[in-house]
Amino acid sequence: MAGVRDQKKKQTRAAILKAAVKLFSRQGYEQTSIDQLARAAGIGKGTVYSYFQTKSEIFLAFCEEQLEFINRELAARSNPEAPLLQQLLTFFQGEFRFVSRNREFGRIFLRETVFPKDFTGERARQLDDKYIDILIPIFKQAQARGELRTDLELIVVTGHFYALYIMTVSAWYMGRLHSEEDVAMGMELLFEQALRGLAPIKAREAAAHGAGK
Amino acid sequence: MAGVRDQKKKQTRAAILKAAVKLFSRQGYEQTSIDQLARAAGIGKGTVYSYFQTKSEIFLAFCEEQLEFINRELAARSNPEAPLLQQLLTFFQGEFRFVSRNREFGRIFLRETVFPKDFTGERARQLDDKYIDILIPIFKQAQARGELRTDLELIVVTGHFYALYIMTVSAWYMGRLHSEEDVAMGMELLFEQALRGLAPIKAREAAAHGAGK
DNA sequence: CGATAAAAATGACCGCGGTCGAGTTTTTCC
DNA sequence: GGAAAAACTCGACCGCGGTCATTTTTATCG
Incomplete structure (x- = not known):
């Protein structure tokens, strides 16, 4: 239905944020690369940029x-x-x-x-x-x-x-x-x-x- | 003498700043690369970093x-x-x-x-x-x-x-x-x-x- | 179900700021 | 003057943030 795809998008977005909280807290903002963030969220680097425009x-x-x-x-x-x-x-x-x-x-x-x-x-x-x-x-x-x-x-x-x-x-x-x-x-x-x-x-x-x- | 080397350093530093004024003013800060800046000042990229620690x-x-x-x-x-x-x-x-x-x-x-x-x-x-x-x-x-x-x-x-x-x-x-x-x-x-x-x-x-x- | 179109994910790629060891010039000392 | 040391220059190199053509997934419909 209308929600299936959108729901997954929410999940992914949340996964990114969760990974961000973990990594930013552990190693700091500058020291965390987008690539690393993406891996931690279980997605590819490019995908991150379809959820957020910039780091x-x-x-x-x-x-x-x-x-x-x-x-x-x-x-x-x-x-x-x-x-x-x-x-x-x-x-x-x-x-x-x-x-x-x-x-x-x-x-x-x-x-x-x-x-x-x-x-x-x-x-x-x-x-x-x-x-x-x-x-x-x-x-x-x-x-x-x-x-x-x-x-x-x-x-x-x-x-x-x-x-x-x-x-x-x-x-x-x-x-x-x-x-x-x-x-x-x-x-x-x-x-x-x-x-x-x-x-x-x-x-x-x-x-x-x-x-x- | 004591001054020869130092004088040249002053000159180089001034050259960098002069180039910076020109390029930053013309094309903006973000749009000016250090490499470009170095060329405009007639020196190598690495040299810039012995005069300034960061952009x-x-x-x-x-x-x-x-x-x-x-x-x-x-x-x-x-x-x-x-x-x-x-x-x-x-x-x-x-x-x-x-x-x-x-x-x-x-x-x-x-x-x-x-x-x-x-x-x-x-x-x-x-x-x-x-x-x-x-x-x-x-x-x-x-x-x-x-x-x-x-x-x-x-x-x-x-x-x-x-x-x-x-x-x-x-x-x-x-x-x-x-x-x-x-x-x-x-x-x-x-x-x-x-x-x-x-x-x-x-x-x-x-x-x-x-x-x- | 299969074909097709739309949406989303991907990672090779780009240019950048910054580093580093190798190479060059200047100074020092006999 | 010459050789060793110190100071300085350099550009290839690194990892990064961000892009984009390509591939993969999902929705639509006969």
Whole structure:
């Protein structure tokens, strides 16, 4: 029927991804050749390219799975009542943990995500739509609690914090921040700076005290 | 003498870079092979690798020259009396112009700069030390004029704005911002948001009015 | 079922970035 | 000046990512 062929295609695609997870994890991205990947998936090299257009696309699919998982976990663990700063830190620090677990993966992933090739642009946009979906509700609640100005476009606010997150990670890759604690502290510092401007006037005094070191 | 050999080395290095400028500009980075580059510089392929460790290193050297030039120009053209927001926008918009002139160059450059490989880390750090050298004086003047809080580590402030710049450029690469004007507006929006928190209390009203559209 | 057309799998092949040992030039030292 | 050592140049070579003409599998229909 209509499904027979398509089903096999799904299976093959899954086999490739499974092999990718195994090999990438074991020997790293650069050290895994497409040929090797194909063998591990039980198919020929050329076949891989009828499922994915490029090697990095396979990698992105792999990362998406991982991130999906992590994001679900983070969402479940988050506390909607906590102060905004707290929630943001928890979220982004979780995100960073994924990156820091494997430096190389994270680098490739971020490079591709933050500065995508024109062709990968669509994928990248979907990816950080996920960020938006997660963060916007948090911001709305914060607005309701009076922790965040209500005259802002929340998508821009998302971009603002995401930017600071990226910068912190970048500092880590450049060797300016070393440990996970350094990163956490750097992020907190930047977030506080941002919040002082993002919080409505009434809340500013509180933010300055409560969040200030 | 001591200089004979060394001088020739300088010449060869320069020849490689010159060839790189020509070929990269004419046919793009990916489309230029090392072999081609070597021929154009009048040397063998292997020799190239005794001057640069990798292709992207050649590219970075090329970018550094360009940026050096652009930064000098921007510095000369800048007006130390102008409002902080104005100066920042001028600077980063100039920076962006370099990137937008050639999408591909900019992407590779930013990828390598923001998320450097461990080996390239040193180079990347030097590069954004340049940013620091340029921006810190601007911030100090702004502090003197009362436009910027004086209780901040200026290096973190630099990071903050640089982060927002990176984010804006990223949005451009992802196709969320299209024209140079879009980018300029997005940047201004983010910078204003940041400034509201960065400016000392007395200046906040002014910033909100003067900078608000 | 057998013939035929469409879809999918394949691996030889291409050009590339990067390596390496053999060959060449320069320096050093007597 | 000449011989040994050190520094430098080179292009054949390697494995890779990606392509494509060919072969193999599957669906369709008389």
